[in-house]
Amino acid sequence: MYNRTQNDNGSYNTRCLDCFITVASCVESEQELDGVEAHHICPEKVLAELLVHEKAMEQHIAHH
Numbered sequence: 001m002y003n004r005t006q007n008d009n010g011s012y013n014t015r016c017l018d019c020f021i022t023v024a025s026c027v028e029s030e031q032e033l034d035g036v037e038a039h040h041i042c043p044e045k046v047l048a049e050l051l052v053h054e055k056a057m058e059q060h061i062a063h064h
């Protein structure tokens with residue numbers, strides 16, 4: 001999820017709503033926004049996936 005805002009000069013900013021990092025600012029077009037958003041590696045999501053993975057590992061160990 002991204003929060004897009006437009007500057008007075010017509011350029012765009014986009015901010016990730018998961019980690020609240022400004023992914024891009026002063027981007028010329030919405031097409032470019034799609035690109036930068038697609039390339040954002042969200043630390044929040046990476047962390048969430050890591051926790052899920054860790055939990056699975058713990059359960060695996062507990063069964064032995």
Ligand SMILES: [Zn+2]
Pocket residue numbers: 016017018019020021040041042043044
């Ligand atoms: Zn993010």
